[in-house]
Amino acid sequence: MDPDATTPPLPEPDALTRRFWEACRQGRLDLCACESCGHLFLPPGPCCPRCWAMRITTRTASGEGAVRTFAVYRRTYHPGLPQPYVVAVIELREGPRLVSNVVGCAPERVRIDMPVRARFENVGEFTLPRFEPAGPEKEPS
Amino acid sequence: MKRRAVIAGVGHTSFGKHPGRSAFELEAEAAALAARDAGLDPLEIDGLLTDPGFARGPMEGITPHFLRLGGLLGIDPLYTGTEILGGAGSAAIVGRAALAVEAGLCSTCLCVYGDSALSTPGAYAYGRGDDAAYGLFGAVGLHAMAAQRHMHLYGTRPEHLGEVAVAARACGARTPHAQKRRPISLQEYLESDPVVDPLRKLDCCLVSDGAAAVLVTTEERAAALRRPFARILSQAQAHRLRTFTSPEHFETLPAARCGPEALARAGVTADDVDVALLYDCFTIVVLLQLEDYGFCKKGEAGPFVEGGRIAPGGKLAVNPSGGLLAEGYGGGMLHVIEAVRQLRGEAGERQVPGAEIALVSGHGLGMNTHATLVLGR
Numbered sequence: 001m002d003p004d005a006t007t008p009p010l011p012e013p014d015a016l017t018r019r020f021w022e023a024c025r026q027g028r029l030d031l032c033a034c035e036s037c038g039h040l041f042l043p044p045g046p047c048c049p050r051c052w053a054m055r056i057t058t059r060t061a062s063g064e065g066a067v068r069t070f071a072v073y074r075r076t077y078h079p080g081l082p083q084p085y086v087v088a089v090i091e092l093r094e095g096p097r098l099v100s101n102v103v104g105c106a107p108e109r110v111r112i113d114m115p116v117r118a119r120f121e122n123v124g125e126f127t128l129p130r131f132e133p134a135g136p137e138k139e140p141s
Numbered sequence: 142m143k144r145r146a147v148i149a150g151v152g153h154t155s156f157g158k159h160p161g162r163s164a165f166e167l168e169a170e171a172a173a174l175a176a177r178d179a180g181l182d183p184l185e186i187d188g189l190l191t192d193p194g195f196a197r198g199p200m201e202g203i204t205p206h207f208l209r210l211g212g213l214l215g216i217d218p219l220y221t222g223t224e225i226l227g228g229a230g231s232a233a234i235v236g237r238a239a240l241a242v243e244a245g246l247c248s249t250c251l252c253v254y255g256d257s258a259l260s261t262p263g264a265y266a267y268g269r270g271d272d273a274a275y276g277l278f279g280a281v282g283l284h285a286m287a288a289q290r291h292m293h294l295y296g297t298r299p300e301h302l303g304e305v306a307v308a309a310r311a312c313g314a315r316t317p318h319a320q321k322r323r324p325i326s327l328q329e330y331l332e333s334d335p336v337v338d339p340l341r342k343l344d345c346c347l348v349s350d351g352a353a354a355v356l357v358t359t360e361e362r363a364a365a366l367r368r369p370f371a372r373i374l375s376q377a378q379a380h381r382l383r384t385f386t387s388p389e390h391f392e393t394l395p396a397a398r399c400g401p402e403a404l405a406r407a408g409v410t411a412d413d414v415d416v417a418l419l420y421d422c423f424t425i426v427v428l429l430q431l432e433d434y435g436f437c438k439k440g441e442a443g444p445f446v447e448g449g450r451i452a453p454g455g456k457l458a459v460n461p462s463g464g465l466l467a468e469g470y471g472g473g474m475l476h477v478i479e480a481v482r483q484l485r486g487e488a489g490e491r492q493v494p495g496a497e498i499a500l501v502s503g504h505g506l507g508m509n510t511h512a513t514l515v516l517g518r
Binding site for chain 1 (some may be wrong): 266268271272273274275276277278279282283285286287289290293334335336337338339340383385386391
């Protein structure tokens with residue numbers, strides 16, 4: 001098989017998201033922080049989406065959060081991502097939400113509001129922030 | 142005297158597989174059928190608004206969809222454009238045509254949706270930007286997350302989603318042109334293959350090749366055509382571009398803002414709606430809209446649809462022609478057309494007796510866009 005076919009789709013960093021992905025590669029989940037009003041946000045953007053201030057800095061998140069909602073893919077859309085897998089919206093302790101995967105537990109055990117923590121995984125040249133249960137749902141590895 | 146916009150003609154191709162036919166050809170057929178239905182000479186058409194569907198995209202190189210289609214149809218309009226609002230596009234262009242006609246920017250506006258998604262493998266299996274790295278493909282994943290949250294917050298069960306699917310297919314069985322005419326049972330729904338939990342195959346709309354068109358003109362012009370027309374009583378839109386940055390995402394649709402507003406502008410309430418044409422890309426979207434439009438309270442749509450309440454003969458007529466789940470994926474324009482047919486009283490076996498007020502919705506992209514029309518006789 002063409003080796004490219006089994007490589008999952010990868011992010012395509014642009015001027016707005018490059019720093020986010022570089023931080024991930026160093027094991028950090030960096031949030032955007034507005035220097036004017038203090039609002040913390042994702043995805044990265046050119047201005048604060050609350051006050052439109054242009055001075056944005058970064059703040060490293062704790063990596064702790066909870067599952068806001070999730071879905072279990074039972075079909076394989078890409079050969080590099082065989083089913084089943086869990087796509088979730090994670091609400092970070094600091095407030096921002098992001099799409100990610102819940103890993104390290106059976107899909108059947110994932111629940112809304114389940115506490116999770118970030119776990120960085122290398123995929124190709126990228127490091128993706130995925131999330132594993134922070135509570136009893138975690139399976140021994 | 143104020144010009145009032147009405148829908149004077151409707152037309153569509155069959156929906157299903159049209160191998161070897163381009164979407165432009167389908168759109169031309171739908172446009173010609175709409176003109177014939179209205180009894181209007183194509184030379185009278187001085188407005189063109191389009192929704193290009195998904196498989197082609199809105200641009201071919203530097204050529205936008207309205208330019209290519211208008212050229213093929215031989216139209217030099219006074220007003221034109223292409224809307225890119227996903228499934229809200231069809232309702233939105235009909236609304237925009239009404240505004241243009243009432244403002245005098247044009248007199249007779251053709252509104253067209255077309256796509257050849259069924260003949261374009263993988264048309265809807267797209268990755269959602271960088272989130273594709275996590276396996277977020279298609280529209281189904283986001284809607285599954287909305288269904289999951291509804292189940293978590295309100296105890297909604299798979300059987301409730303199944304009621305929507307079963308009702309749609311029962312409606313399709315009464316619609317001669319429907320893509321799926323075989324009814325299904327709740328058991329068949331529950332045994333249908335999982336796609337993205339908690340959504341099954343029968344929660345998902347059809348994929349179709351096809352095109353649909355309506356003609357919006359002035360009441361004065363339509364009255365001279367001796368064909369029943371539908372009035373465009375009101376419209377409203379609301380959009381949530383923040384997606385899941387908004388705390389309401391996965392719990393309400395933008396319809397919660399524009400739905401009640403559109404009904405109020407028409408001077409009616411949800412109780413006055415005789416037939417609801419609710420955009421139904423996935424069953425969960427019907428449940429969310431029943432709540433957001435005020436047909437039932439927040440969280441109660443599951444029990445509301447129990448016992449066939451939205452099935453043929455039920456208390457509320459929803460998508461009598463079967464909608465996206467059975468009639469075919471018409472981008473929302475078939476919803477507009479069914480509303481017109483119901484108001485004209487020409488829906489045959491599926492006619493809602495005495496229908497006077499029709500609600501039409503469109504919903505699109507990552508649950509980001511919503512457009513509402515209220516139509517009347």
